Amino acid sequence: MEVRSGVNVADTQQSQKQHFHVLAVDDSLTERKILERLLRESSCKVTCVDSGDKALEYLRLLDGQESDSTASSSSTQSSQQEELKVHLIMTDYSMPGMNGYDLLKRVKGSSWKDIPVVVMSSENVPSRIRKCLEEGAEEFLLKPLQLTDVNKLQPHLLKSLVHSNKDISSCTDNDNDNIIDITMINNNKVISKRRAVSPEPLETITKMKGLAVV
């Protein structure tokens, strides 16, 4: 797709952005409300659940559901089942029952393992942070969350969207749309200064940053 005018690109950007679906997991009603607003401010569609179990149920990972599940980050369609797309999971660490770390482990050991998972906590515990990052969390965010924290998630969302779009048997146009979007979003949003060109350096920096929060 050729970029003919700013309006065209903005439209594409808007429609692509609306495809970001975040699953937010937090046992606090107040905090769910704020998180949902923050994510919608970043043009994400949000599904909120109040526990790890509900999150697993939503992802169709509970025992009994798994055998039926064809859900994944790819867009391979099952003719019977509606495709479930989630681009990012954000979970609180301290929750009654299954905590954020347990949820992270379950997700990383499932068909959803390629979905970025971000863990949040009000407590700055280095060993906890390290544990989560080692288990595969993309980021560990300290609460209370602000818009700048949510902006840091853009690269992960884009990566997830691009990753899922790659599986669509589509014409070249779609790929070009993604590239344009990445450029536009990076230019418009205030992301953290460590803006990576490729995913790897950002992840490394993110993980190091997580560990450095003492």
Next chain:
Amino acid sequence: MDGVVQLQKQLVDYSASLFDEGILDEQFNQLQQLQDESNPDFVVEVVSLFFEDSERLLNELGKALEQQTVDFKKVDAHVHQLKGSSSSIGAQRVQKLCIGFRNYCEELNTEGCLKCLQQVKHEYSLVKTKLETLFKLERQLIAAGGSIPT
């Protein structure tokens, strides 16, 4: 027009006092920034949820600390939740008291916990009253045809 200017000044001064007195912190500003034409009542909605959450938790705390054998893990879990939600809306004094409260839980100190609960209830009541007043001033300003200064 004078009326609107007066109301606006009243609101600005009142709001500033809440920050000066440490009742609210920067996080409350963050919430206000998330309020816009598409989300015109966001702050009131979040704060209402906070009131709901807090009242439930304070209730639970009272009951838990009345037990013959206090389950400090349970008490701590409730305080942790209260600390989290108060922090998320910027209710600074409530949040700070929760930190001390958790220390008493760790020490398995019932008396210390009860004392903290009283203090938290007092500070919660204060922030609730203050926020309700703030929202009332905002409504008055809007009803008089003014707009809330950002």
